[in-house]
Amino acid sequence: MKQILKTILITGLVTSLTPFGAVAQEHEHDEKAQHGPESGAESGPAAGHDGGEKAEGIDLTLKQMELANITVAPLEPRTMNYQLYAPGEVKSNGYTSYQVSPRVDSVVLRRHVALGDHVEKGQPLVTLFSETVADAQANYNIAKAEWQRVQKMGRTAVGDRRYIAAQSTMQAAHGRLLAFGLSEKAIGQLSGKRGNLGEYTLLAERGGAVLTDDFHQGQRVQSGDALMELADEKKLWVEARLAPTLQVHLPSGSKADVKVGGDVFSAVVSQEAHIIDQQTRTRVVRLLVDNVGHRLHPGMFADVYFSFKTDAPVLAVPEAALMRGADGDWTVFVQGGDGKFSAHEVDLGRSLGKWREITGIAEGTKVVVEGAFFVSSQIAKGNFDVHNH
16 A cells, blocks of 8 residues: 555656646747857847947938038147127216216205216316304414414514414314315305305216215205215226136227227226125126217127137137037047048037037047037937947
């Protein structure tokens, strides 16, 4: 009985193992059928990855090049003259302009000039009244009379102490009136006058145009309030604003062209800011411009073009000749000896206005300088690798 059971168990175990062996053999047979011999299985995936021989360029007919305005030129080193653009604004010259303001609390009595008028040095601008000035004028008259009396009597008769005190008091009263804005002529006319005490007139300290006059007659103004702004418009400022990341040095005396409307003016750099404007996040470069014919006025917008020249010859292409590859690299399209066009990766250098310095390409290479977008689209249509890897 034990022998019969042992036979049955062994037979069943052998039977149960047979299907697995058959499946394994069948699977191995299928693998060989799909991949061929063992050596062929190793070469199969590589061949499938390559997908055939890689194309290296594209042919374009002369007609296509003519219709697409494609221009090819050999890449040759040359010294570049170029311009850098920056937006700007015409400003009054802060070194030749000033604000007219009372130095004591006053009341505006009369104005003598209006907005836009051109005034000369010493011309009356505005007449004001001040109680403080009236007191100062009265004290000056008293001090002047005492000083004249002491002088008439003589230093020996009055003594050194009184003589020096009278002189010092008169000088202090005179200086106070000057500090309040009275002219020497106005101070000299005070003697014997009583009815106009407290009145004083502010005069133009230099010639220029009235840029602002934000006040009214009869208005009470405080010390330091701006009544007018005068500016000499013969030489004005133009403030050009450059990107803070732009690496360009513009020393004093650098030349530039300033375009306002249809007029172009020559200008020179006077100052270059070393801090970034907190509101506009730009770097300010200040230029001086001669206001020929008084055609420029503060507040006008301007286009500023700085002129540069490279120190040595460089390889450069127009900005339009540069195209981004699929991996983000910059490329230019070159024409090979067989006439085919292909992409070539390059590294970018300095911006030279509408041109860009490039490296990583040989001198004399024929490069597409115009129509690069059309060449790129044709290569993309042909499923060519535009990275030139």
